[in-house]
Amino acid sequence: SEKASVVPPAAIVAAKAMALDPRAEPKYAERVQYVVVHGHPGARLVDMVVSPETLVSKDRGLRLNEMYYISKQIVPALERVFSLLGADVRSWWVAMPKTTRWQPTKRPISAQGLSRTIDHFFLSCFCAVCDEMTSTDQVVCDKCCSAPQDTSLALQARAASLEEKLERVRAVCFHCGGRDQEGGIACSSLDCGVYFLRQKLAQQHKASIALMISSNDFF
Numbered sequence: 001s002e003k004a005s006v007v008p009p010a011a012i013v014a015a016k017a018m019a020l021d022p023r024a025e026p027k028y029a030e031r032v033q034y035v036v037v038h039g040h041p042g043a044r045l046v047d048m049v050v051s052p053e054t055l056v057s058k059d060r061g062l063r064l065n066e067m068y069y070i071s072k073q074i075v076p077a078l079e080r081v082f083s084l085l086g087a088d089v090r091s092w093w094v095a096m097p098k099t100t101r102w103q104p105t106k107r108p109i110s111a112q113g114l115s116r117t118i119d120h121f122f123l124s125c126f127c128a129v130c131d132e133m134t135s136t137d138q139v140v141c142d143k144c145c146s147a148p149q150d151t152s153l154a155l156q157a158r159a160a161s162l163e164e165k166l167e168r169v170r171a172v173c174f175h176c177g178g179r180d181q182e183g184g185i186a187c188s189s190l191d192c193g194v195y196f197l198r199q200k201l202a203q204q205h206k207a208s209i210a211l212m213i214s215s216n217d218f219f
Contacts, residue, residue, distance in 0.1 A: 009034050009049040017051065033190060036069070037062040052190045056199040067098075128211055129154055139211075155212040162205040169198045 010032035017024040026032050035055050039048040048065060055062050070093070078089045127134045127141035129151050134141035144151045170185065172194055177187025189195055 007046060009036075009045060012046050012049050013051050036065040038065050053188075056196065140215075152212075152215055155208070155215050159205065159208040159212050162201060162208050166198070166201040166205050169194060169201060173198060 013034040014024075014026050014032045033052055034049045035052055036045065036048050037050055037055060048068075050062065055064065075090055075093050082089050125133060125135065127144055128139050129144045130141060132141050132143070140151060144154075173185045173187055176194075177185060177189075179186055185198075187195065
C-alpha cells in the first residue's frame with residue numbers, strides 16, 4: 001500500500017518478527033538491524049528489507065543488494081571526499097560497466113529447481129567449471145565436457161578447497177564461542193564478520209558438492 005512505502009525499513013523488519021513471535025517486539029529506542037536484498041523488478045525498498053538472520057538462512061537463497069549499498073552508501077561517501085578534487089564519482093559509477101551474475105558454484109542449485117526465489121530460475125550463461133561463456137541450457141561448456149577427467153578433478157579440487165576453508169573458519173568459531181549441546185557452533189553474533197564468512201562458505205561448499213555429484217550427467 002501507499003502507507004507501507006513510507007514506513008521505515010526497520011519497522012517493517014520488526015513487524016515481520018513480531019508476526020512470528022510477539023515477544024520479539026523491540027524495546028524503546030532499540031535499533032532494529034536489517035539488510036537490503038535483491039527483489040523482483042520494480043520492487044520497493046520496503047519489499048527488499050529483511051533481518052540479517054533471514055539473509056544467511058540456508059533455505060531462502062537471498063542475495064545482498066550490492067547495487068543499493070554502492071549507490072546509497074559507498075558512492076555518497078566517496079563524493080564527499082573526492083569533490084574536494086573536483087572529481088565526479090557518481091558519473092564515473094554510472095558510466096562504469098556492471099556485470100551481475102551468479103558464482104559458478106551456485107548454478108547447480110538453480111538447475112535442480114531447489115531454489116526459493118525467482119532469481120535462481122535465470123540460468124547463468126557461464127560455464128560452472130572454467131567460467132567461460134556457454135549456452136544457458138549447458139551447465140558445463142563443450143570444452144570441459146570433452147575432458148571429463150580434468151573437469152571431475154577440477155570440481156573435486158574446488159569442493160576440497162572450500163571444505164578446507166570452511167573447516168579453518170569453523171576452528172576459529174569453535175575457539176572463540178565454543179560448542180553447543182549438539183556439538184555445533186554456539187556463536188551466532190551478527191556483529192562478527194567471521195559468522196557471515198562461515199555461512200557464505202557453507203553455502204558455497206554445499207553447492208560445490210551438488211555440482212560434483214551431478215557431474216556425471218554433463219558428459
